[in-house]
Every structure is written in structure tokens, then in C-alpha cells.
Amino acid sequence: MKHYILFILLILISSDSERVIGIFKIIDDLNEDTIEIRKNGTYTYKERGDSCWLWNDFTGKWKLEDITLTLFETKRTLDVTSEIERNYFDNSSDSIRINVKSFNGESIGGFKIKYESLINGLPKYEVKTDNKGIVKLPKFKIESLDKEVVVIGMDYVIYSDTISEQFSIDEKVDNIIIRLNQSPDSINQYYEHKFKYKDNKLTSYESPRLSENKIYKKL
Incomplete structure (x- = not known):
């Protein structure tokens, strides 16, 4: 029973x-x-x-x-996975240089960068860094009351997780250094x-x- x-x-x-x-x-x-x-x-x-x-x-x-x-x-x-360093110049050039490297200072080649304007109608770029981790892009010719008019985006993989980040810059930025922490604490x-x-x-x-x-x- x-x-x-x-x-x-x-x-x-x-x-x-x-x-x-x-x-x-x-x-x-x-x-x-x-x-x-x-x-x-x-x-x-x-x-x-x-x-x-x-x-x-x-x-x-x-x-x-x-x-x-x-x-x-x-x-x-995850702990800090990236650091962005912007370099500003009063007499800026007509191009922007992006350098991608690891926290240890090693260059990261083949890294995809998305580059676009916040103003509609302008071209968008998807480019990859060279074997030295560098890519150069033309600046957008924009007249705007807003200081930050350009967005840079990136996707990268840490511990099998895809991380998407984006940040904005203004027209006086000539050089950007992106540092990636490829082994952050979790x-x-x-x-x-x-x-x-x-x-x-x-x-x-x-x-x-x-x-x-x-x-x-x-x-």
C-alpha cells in the first residue's frame, strides 16, 4: 500500500x-x-x-x-576589460589615428572598429587594424553645436563572452589608444x-x- x-x-x-x-x-x-x-x-x-x-x-x-x-x-x-585614452589637440588634423593594444602593451592586429557620425546621412566605416594595431580614418566635416559628434564602437570576446562597447569623441581628438584587458578577473x-x-x-x-x-x- x-x-x-x-x-x-x-x-x-x-x-x-x-x-x-x-x-x-x-x-x-x-x-x-x-x-x-x-x-x-x-x-x-x-x-x-x-x-x-x-x-x-x-x-x-x-x-x-x-x-x-x-x-x-x-x-x-568581469573586472575592467578596456581603457580608452583620448588625445586632444587645439590645431587638430583632418584624420584620426586609433591604436589598439593589450594591457601588456602588445599590438592587436585585425581588430574591427566601427566608426560613424551621430549626424544622419554621413558614411559609416567598419575597418580593421593593421598588424601594428593601428588604423587611420578621415574626420567627418561636421558643423554642430554638440561637441561630441562621432561614435566609435567595438565588439570583442573575453572568456567566450562577446562584449560590445561604444564611446563618442569630438573633432579635436586626433589620436585614440584602446587598451584591452584580455585576462580580467571574473x-x-x-x-x-x-x-x-x-x-x-x-x-x-x-x-x-x-x-x-x-x-x-x-x-
């Missing part, structure tokens, strides 16, 4: 876990967050707020106990996001980052 009761309990627990598997979407006019719960014990949370600059995805393991769904997240925080931070599961809906109630009391409906 005891074995029979235990068997029934296992079936009930298993069926609850099966019901929570799927994709849930937040009920909110300002964002379109989704949670995908997978049968293999993993999940993906996609943060999709009203600004694409705040979009973020994170994954991890999940656990369902009674009606409490817990999403476990491990986030790696710290793992652990988070738990808790939801109540009922009637094919999830309700957030405890999280270090996600909004609480938000309802997610199963699609």
Missing part, C-alpha cells in the same frame, strides 16, 4: 513538472518578456523591455516545488527568481532584478 501511495505521489509531481514546461509571456503593455521552460531542466528568460538597449537574455536551471517555480541564474561579472554571482505557478500562469514574487507581481501567461 505504501509503495502504491508513493507511486501516485510521483505521478502527481511529474505531471506538475510537465504542465509547467512551455513558453510563458508577460502580461504587460511595456515589455514582451518570455520564459521558456524546457523538459531537460533548463530555461531561457528573454527580457524585452520598451527600449532595445535594455534587452537581455539569461539561461540556467529551474526547479518546481509545490507551486513555487525557481529559476537559478549564474552571472559572471566573479560569479548567483541569483534566484521565484514565481508562483497556478492555472497555466506564473506570477513573479521574489527576484533581485525582475519586477514582482507580474503575471506570465502560457502560450
